[in-house]
Amino acid sequence: MPNALTRRLSEYTDLTDDDLARLAMLSAQPTRKVGARRDLIRQGDRPRSIYLILEGWGCHYRSLADGRRQIVDFAIPGDLCDLNVYILDRMDHSIAAVTDLKVAEIDREALLDLATNSPNITTALWCQELACKSINREWILNVGQRRARERIAHLFCEMFLRLETVGLTSGYSCDLPLTQNDIADATGLTPVHVNRTIKELREMELVMIRSRRLTILDMAGLQDIAQFSPDYLHLKRNARHSDAMRGGSTIAPPDDPGVAIAV
Amino acid sequence: MPNALTRRLSEYTDLTDDDLARLAMLSAQPTRKVGARRDLIRQGDRPRSIYLILEGWGCHYRSLADGRRQIVDFAIPGDLCDLNVYILDRMDHSIAAVTDLKVAEIDREALLDLATNSPNITTALWCQELACKSINREWILNVGQRRARERIAHLFCEMFLRLETVGLTSGYSCDLPLTQNDIADATGLTPVHVNRTIKELREMELVMIRSRRLTILDMAGLQDIAQFSPDYLHLKRNARHSDAMRGGSTIAPPDDPGVAIAV
DNA sequence: CGTTCAGTTGACCATGATCAAGAGTGGTGG
DNA sequence: CCACCACTCTTGATCATGGTCAACTGAACG
Numbered sequence: 001m002p003n004a005l006t007r008r009l010s011e012y013t014d015l016t017d018d019d020l021a022r023l024a025m026l027s028a029q030p031t032r033k034v035g036a037r038r039d040l041i042r043q044g045d046r047p048r049s050i051y052l053i054l055e056g057w058g059c060h061y062r063s064l065a066d067g068r069r070q071i072v073d074f075a076i077p078g079d080l081c082d083l084n085v086y087i088l089d090r091m092d093h094s095i096a097a098v099t100d101l102k103v104a105e106i107d108r109e110a111l112l113d114l115a116t117n118s119p120n121i122t123t124a125l126w127c128q129e130l131a132c133k134s135i136n137r138e139w140i141l142n143v144g145q146r147r148a149r150e151r152i153a154h155l156f157c158e159m160f161l162r163l164e165t166v167g168l169t170s171g172y173s174c175d176l177p178l179t180q181n182d183i184a185d186a187t188g189l190t191p192v193h194v195n196r197t198i199k200e201l202r203e204m205e206l207v208m209i210r211s212r213r214l215t216i217l218d219m220a221g222l223q224d225i226a227q228f229s230p231d232y233l234h235l236k237r238n239a240r241h242s243d244a245m246r247g248g249s250t251i252a253p254p255d256d257p258g259v260a261i262a263v
Numbered sequence: 264m265p266n267a268l269t270r271r272l273s274e275y276t277d278l279t280d281d282d283l284a285r286l287a288m289l290s291a292q293p294t295r296k297v298g299a300r301r302d303l304i305r306q307g308d309r310p311r312s313i314y315l316i317l318e319g320w321g322c323h324y325r326s327l328a329d330g331r332r333q334i335v336d337f338a339i340p341g342d343l344c345d346l347n348v349y350i351l352d353r354m355d356h357s358i359a360a361v362t363d364l365k366v367a368e369i370d371r372e373a374l375l376d377l378a379t380n381s382p383n384i385t386t387a388l389w390c391q392e393l394a395c396k397s398i399n400r401e402w403i404l405n406v407g408q409r410r411a412r413e414r415i416a417h418l419f420c421e422m423f424l425r426l427e428t429v430g431l432t433s434g435y436s437c438d439l440p441l442t443q444n445d446i447a448d449a450t451g452l453t454p455v456h457v458n459r460t461i462k463e464l465r466e467m468e469l470v471m472i473r474s475r476r477l478t479i480l481d482m483a484g485l486q487d488i489a490q491f492s493p494d495y496l497h498l499k500r501n502a503r504h505s506d507a508m509r510g511g512s513t514i515a516p517p518d519d520p521g522v523a524i525a526v
Numbered sequence: 527c528g529t530t531c532a533g534t535t536g537a538c539c540a541t542g543a544t545c546a547a548g549a550g551t552g553g554t555g556g
Numbered sequence: 557c558c559a560c561c562a563c564t565c566t567t568g569a570t571c572a573t574g575g576t577c578a579a580c581t582g583a584a585c586g
Contacts, residue, residue, distance in 0.1 A: 062404045064490050070404040087389050092397045092495045126350050134355045136399035141325045141333040144406040144451030148574070179532060188407030193574055195534060227327050231307075232355045411542070442564065456542055458566060 003027055004078030004166040005052060011165060011235050012127035013120050022118055027054060029104040040081075040095040040103065047091055049105040051081040056101035057177050061185065062093045071186040073135060074098070074159065078166040080106075083129050099177045131234040138232045143188045146226070148197045151187040153226035156207060160216060161230055176214035201225075266290055267341030267429040268315060274428060274498050275390035276383050285381055290317060292367040303344075303358040303366065310354055312368040314344040319364035320440050324448065325356045334449040336398060337361070337422065341429040343369075346392050362440045394497040401495045406451045409489070411460045414450040416489035419470060423479060424493055439477035464488075 006023050009015065015023070031054060034040050040058060041047060051058075058075035072093065075081055081095055081103075082088075115122045135158075142154050156176075163174045180198065184191040201207050206222045208215040216222055223229075269286050272278065278286070294317060297303050303314060303321060314321075321338035335356065338344055344358055344366075345351075378385045398421075405417050419439075426437045443461065447454040464470050469485045471478040479485055486492075 060400070062400055062495075064404070064408060066490075068408040070407040072400045072403045082393075087386065088393060088497065089499070090494070092497065093400055123350065130345075130351060133396055133399065136396065136403065137323070137325055137335045137356055139403050140335045140399065140406060141327070143403060144333040145327060145331040181532080190575055191533085192535090192576080195532095196574090199534085227329075231353070232325075234351065234355065236352070443566095444564080453543055454564090455544080455566090458564095459542090462566080 004054070004076075004168070005080075006078075007166045008078035009121065009124040009128065012124040015120055015124070019118050019120050022114055022121065026052065026106060026110065026114065027104055029106050029110060031102055031104050034097040034101040034103065036097055036100050038097050040097060040101065041091055042094045043091050045091045047082070047088060049107045050083060050111060051095070052104040052106055053077050053079045053081070054102040054104055057098040057175075058095055058101055058103075059098050059182070059186075060093055060095050069185050070188065071182065072139065073132070074186070076159075076162060076166065077168065080125070080128060083111075083125060098182065127234065134232045134234060148187070148189055148193055149200060150226050151189065152183065152194065152197050153201060153206070153222050154228050155183065155187060156201075156214060156216065157223055157226050157228040157230075158233070160214065161233060161235075165233075165235060171215075172217070172219065173213055173215040175212060176209065177212050267317070267339075267431070268343075269341075270429045271341035272384065272387040272391065275387040278383055278387070282381050282383050285377055285384065289315065289369060289373065289377065290367055292369050292373060294365055294367050297360040297364040297366065299360055299362050299364075301360050303360060303364070304354055305357045306354050308354045310345070310351060312370045313346060313374060314358070315367040315369055316340050316342045316344070317365040317367055320361040320438075321358055321364055321366075322361050322445070322449075323356055323358050332448050333451065334445065335402065336395070337449070339422075339425060339429065340431065343388070343391060346374075346388060361445065390497065397495045397497060411450070411452055411456055412463060413489050414452065415446065415457065415460050416464060416469070416485050417491050418446065418450060419464075419477060419479065420486055420489050420491040420493075421496070423477065424496060424498075428496075428498060434478075435480070435482065436476055436478040438475060439472065440475050 053075050059071045060073045061069055061071045063069040142151050160174050163169050180194045181191045184194045206218045316338050322334045323336045324334045326332040405414050423437050426432050443457045444454045447457045469481045
């Protein structure tokens with residue numbers, strides 16, 4: 001089974017066997033484990049290497065002096081955290097582990113080597129970087145213009161699709177290891193209001209959340225509410241997602257047995 | 264007098280005479296003029312070249328089907344609009360002219376040539392790209408966590424400092440060719456509320472806005488309200504900005520004669 | 527079992543939205 | 557030169573989305 005990074009990058013270009021081998025080596029870099037809720041790196045720190053998420057969820061966040069915190073993106077398996085972090089002197093934001101996290105630490109040389117020897121991968125990495133920027137823009141739109149119900153619906157749509165891209169969904173279900181507090185920090189709402197809003201989505205029979213797992217009961221309805229359109233994710237091959245994303249059927253498959261899908 | 268791009272990039276690295284010559288050639292690429300309020304390129308369009316803003320203000324925005332619009336960044340002289348736009352198939356957002364705009368259209372070859380022949384410039388361009396992403400993150404924080412007064416104060420601080428970087432301020436004044444509607448779209452507020460909030464900032468004697476020009480009367484106070492810290496802009500040389508940014512004095516210089524500063 | 531943390535619910539409040547009308551301001555053409 | 561038009565700014569009145577405070581439930585874990 002291909003790993004998450006491979007699946008992710010092959011959204012952007014065709015990878016040769018040679019490319020695949022190089023990517024496999026990347027994931028085999030020294031790994032680091034970080035416990036849930038701990039910071040991987042903190043605003044102001046001097047970055048040493050680039051992180052590749054192998055297992056678990058992380059989040060990028062920025063906070064204000066008085067404690068207000070904004071999650072600006074989530075990081076899931078296959079995501080590279082700030083590709084070019086080695087150009088910067090200081091981190092301008094923090095990265096935390098949402099769940100227990102396994103990351104590969106890729107040093108500058110390994111990445112440069114990759115860039116010089118595989119133009120395909122370089123292109124794919126650029127695409128990933130651009131797609132990430134596009135996600136940032138969508139989040140500004142989300143928080144700036146959408147209202148509570150739309151915001152949360154949008155977040156669910158986005159994360160489901162991103163997880164699907166790396167093979168971490170089954171049917172209409174995926175892991176969602178976020179507390180309502182996390183969702184609040186990501187959407188600019190309060191935990192209390194997130195709670196009420198999710199309740200609404202539940203009562204509208206759009207989603208079901210149980211033991212840290214999200215099941216989308218009505219994909220078309222959820223996307224509709226969110227005014228979600230997957231273009232901004234730049235998944236060139238999203239034809240592959242047609243069944244789930246077209247949302248033609250509102251019938252969810254029976255709750256899967258919850259088997260964790262290996263990265 | 265150095266042009267805006269040069270000033271901008273020399274924030275990030277030291278440029279040799281050779282670099283400067285190359286950059287001068289960039290600005291001499293075929294230019295295009297776009298009238299105020301017109302779109303430069305629209306979401307869904309196939310990008311042809313990269314735009315370098317020579318004169319005027321632009322904005323990047325995304326909108327929803329029902330007309331809600333979110334400005335996700337402003338573009339001022341010296342800004343390159345989506346450096347790597349040529350990798351993408353379709354624009355995921357639109358770029359519009361806020362004022363009459365003069366842009367250089369840089370084609371792929373010219374940029375590649377630059378990248379291969381001047382490592383300094385390449386590094387600087389990367390830094391610009393990263394700084395832009397950092398600005399995106401800050402905007403998510405701004406819209407997600409700050410309240411109206413803080414948001415607008417933050418926007419003023421940011422734009423003033425960005426303009427200062429490219430030499431487009433005089434004393435504590437700078438052009439601010441935005442309508443209150445634009446500010447509303449950038450901050451996720453309504454025009455009416457923007458109006459009331461600016462009135463507050465005026466009554467607090469923090470800023471003065473007259474005929475599309477912003478004067479910051481109390482830099483320290485404004486930054487304080489906004490919880491603004493310039494780190495996220497990644498201006499390595501912001502020692503240079505010490506006088507304006509430290510905000511030691513609350514006395515603004517007399518309103519300058521409003522001479523437009525050439526790019 | 528008790529402790530802790532996430533989720534849930536209620537009551538009340540405030541920030542900012544909405545609706546509406548009027549005041550400046552600048553540009554254009556008669 | 558003035559009249560008109562369009563656009564932006566301004567202000568008031570009212571409303572609603574979402575915030576705040578607080579208490580309680582339920583599950584997980586030692």
